[in-house]
Amino acid sequence: MGNTKLTSKIKTISRISAVGVIVYLAVAIYNCFPDAKSGFIDGWNAAETGGEAMNNAALWKILLAVPCSIAMITALVITLVAGLQLLFGMSRGYSPFTEKTSRAIKNMGAALIVFECTLVLINYMMYDVLSVGMMWLAGLVLYAFSLVFRYGTVLQKESDETL
Numbered sequence: 001m002g003n004t005k006l007t008s009k010i011k012t013i014s015r016i017s018a019v020g021v022i023v024y025l026a027v028a029i030y031n032c033f034p035d036a037k038s039g040f041i042d043g044w045n046a047a048e049t050g051g052e053a054m055n056n057a058a059l060w061k062i063l064l065a066v067p068c069s070i071a072m073i074t075a076l077v078i079t080l081v082a083g084l085q086l087l088f089g090m091s092r093g094y095s096p097f098t099e100k101t102s103r104a105i106k107n108m109g110a111a112l113i114v115f116e117c118t119l120v121l122i123n124y125m126m127y128d129v130l131s132v133g134m135m136w137l138a139g140l141v142l143y144a145f146s147l148v149f150r151y152g153t154v155l156q157k158e159s160d161e162t163l
Contacts, residue, residue, distance in 0.1 A: 011090065011091050011092075011093055013090075014087045014088070014089075014090035014091040015087075015091040017087050018084060018087040018088055018091060021080070021083065021084060021087065022084075025080070061125045061126075064121070064125060065122065065125060065126075068118045068121050068122050068125075069118075069122070071114060071118045072114075072115055072118045072119060072122070074111075074114075075111040075112070075114040075115035075118070076111070076115060078107055078108070078111040079108050079111045079112060079115070082104040082105070082107045082108045082111070083104075083108060085104055086101060086104050086105070089101065095156065096149065096152070097149060097152040097153045097155070097156040098153060098156075099150070099153055101149055101153075102146045102147075102149035102150040102152075102153055103146070105142055105143075105145050105146035105149055106142075106143055106146035108139075108142050109138075109139040109140065109141070109142030109143035109144075109145075109146060110139065110143065111139070112135050112136070112138050112139030112142065113135070113136050113139035113140070113143075115135055115139075116132070116133055116135035116136040116139065117136070119133065119135070120132055120133075
């Protein structure tokens with residue numbers, strides 16, 4: 001496959017992926033609003049009736065849930081922003097073998113690992129169930145890919161200097 005054909009395919013796939021991520025986020029945000037509203041109202045009603053559920057929760061669970069939630073949201077935002085930057089960069093035809101690309105992939109991998117760790121901790125605190133998903137493995141794979149892209153950056157630089 002020729003270089004221009006491959007570049008064209010990469011641009012097309014990146015554009016489609018970027019639009020898909022944006023649509024997915026919009027639908028997910030839209031679907032969260034009814035749950036947030038009913039959860040707020042249910043919490044409000046529970047507070048009016050004495051809030052037995054809140055009184056039964058251990059203090060350490062309540063205090064630990066806030067930083068875990070902040071860490072999860074931060075990891076999710078880092079993953080989404082880095083992914084969108086990669087997709088938009090590819091759709092513009094930028095070389096994938098840059099330091100910025102390898103750093104973005106590394107950040108995505110680390111953020112997925114943090115997300116999974118905090119998710120496990122929150123599930124343990126809320127439901128007393130220790131369940132580990134596969135996000136940590138995806139994070140490790142992305143981190144390994146970042147090393148491959150960093151090596152590709154070095155090779156690209158050597159190739160550019162040779163010519």
